[in-house]
Each structure stands twice: as structure tokens, then as C-alpha cells.
Amino acid sequence: MGFADSHCHIDLPDFDADRDKVLEAALALSVNKILVPGLSLSRMDKLLSLKRRYEMLDICAGFHPYFLHEIKPSVWPQYLDKMTAFIAQHRQHISAIGECGLDGSIDIPMAFQIEVLHAQFELARRFLLPIVLHHRQSHNELIRMIKQAKHQHRGVIHAFSGSQQIAQTYIDLGFYLGIGGTITYPRGKKTRDAIVDIDLKHLLLETDAPDMPLCGFQGQRNSPTQLPKVASALAELKGISRDEVGQVTSNNYKSLLSSGSIS
Numbered sequence: 001m002g003f004a005d006s007h008c009h010i011d012l013p014d015f016d017a018d019r020d021k022v023l024e025a026a027l028a029l030s031v032n033k034i035l036v037p038g039l040s041l042s043r044m045d046k047l048l049s050l051k052r053r054y055e056m057l058d059i060c061a062g063f064h065p066y067f068l069h070e071i072k073p074s075v076w077p078q079y080l081d082k083m084t085a086f087i088a089q090h091r092q093h094i095s096a097i098g099e100c101g102l103d104g105s106i107d108i109p110m111a112f113q114i115e116v117l118h119a120q121f122e123l124a125r126r127f128l129l130p131i132v133l134h135h136r137q138s139h140n141e142l143i144r145m146i147k148q149a150k151h152q153h154r155g156v157i158h159a160f161s162g163s164q165q166i167a168q169t170y171i172d173l174g175f176y177l178g179i180g181g182t183i184t185y186p187r188g189k190k191t192r193d194a195i196v197d198i199d200l201k202h203l204l205l206e207t208d209a210p211d212m213p214l215c216g217f218q219g220q221r222n223s224p225t226q227l228p229k230v231a232s233a234l235a236e237l238k239g240i241s242r243d244e245v246g247q248v249t250s251n252n253y254k255s256l257l258s259s260g261s262i263s
């Protein structure tokens, strides 16, 4: 057994100098699966080459809201066409659509974010893939869009934070909740309270490395080697063993990725 990191940006330049070492160290700590979100069209070739090089990686294809400033809305259809062709060509290497979603804290018009997310629900439908969703100040609109899309291939709410009621709404819609370093901070109490009574079968572990360092590691590059510490924090919160957290969330990871199985 071991641990599965359901959200880690190991493709970013932050890891270019020592990616081999980081992944070796993660494996040595039994972090044996890592889902790497897509960020933009121009970053997909690198993801694909990493997938071919490291067996422990699973990759996604998608448009992250943070990178939409690279796309003028007038040329968006061309980007979408190219991404669609990319996924069609490499479908057997792609495990999910995303990271996509809605972010109320950035300077990208919400109408454009909604259009881009809607198209990615269509990609998930067309290619029978689960979806990795990013949220910030956007739960209501995100929930509305999931319902409207009638998404059938499950997914994960990355870096879940919110109330127990919102958590339950996502679970009822077939989504896992991604649990990361937030729960290690005193200010993460709201999220801890929301998930303490939620069955482990609905949760996934994540680091969001190189971002979201754990409490006590502020200012440092986050790494998938920190995932066992997230598992420990969740185990402590729920009063169970770290091994149980690792085992159940690893099984959840497998079932997430098989949700969109075409076989």
C-alpha cells in the first residue's frame, strides 16, 4: 500500500532541477501515485513526456483559470479545438480533465471562466473522463454548473474548503474532496470541522506542490514527500491510523481514475 497524491504540479519549473530526486524520495516514503493536473495547452507536451518517463504519474488535460490570461476570448475556440485533438490523440495516457474551475479572486471575467469550464465538462463527457475542479469564492456557481452538466464520470474538488453542507452537496454529486495542507493550520478549523464526520471513502489526499506548504513549512517549496504528513493530520483528526488513511484514499484514487474508464 502507500499514499496517492491526487493533486501535485510536479511539471512546474520549480522541480526542473531535481524532479528525479523528488520523485525518488516520494516513492521511498510510499507515495506511489501522483495525479498531475493540466494547466494550459502549451504545457501539455511536457506533461505527456513526464508521463512517459515516470510510471508513478497520472496526467490530466485542461485549462486552469489562472492561465486564461494567455488566451484572448476571440481565439478560445482554436485552443479548445487543439486541446480536443490532443486528448483524442493521447487518450490512453490521459486520466482526467482539469485542472479547471471557477476562481472569484482573479482578474479573469467570470463569464469567460464559465464558458471555458462548460467546454471542459463537454470534454469529460466526450472522452468519458473524471474532472479535477478548482474552486475559490465560487461554490454556488460551481455546484450549479456540475448539476447543469449532468457530469457522470466523477471527479475531485481540489483543495476542498467549505462547510459540511457544501461538502455533502459535492459528495451527493459524485465528487471526492481533496484534502491537503490546509487542515494542518489553526485557520483550517472550518475545513476540519466540515470533514471530521465525512466517511473516508469520499476523501483524497493531495499536496498541491509546489504550493500550499504545510503548517511549519511556510515559505518553502511544497513537495509530494509531504503527503504522509497530510495523511497523519487526517488520521489524527479522524482518530484512525495513518495506514488506514493511506489505504482507503489510495483505493479512492484508483476508483476516481477508473470512473471514466473506456474499457
Ligand SMILES: [Zn+2]
Residues within 6 Å of the ligand: 007, 009, 037, 099, 158, 208
Ligand atoms: Zn492545482
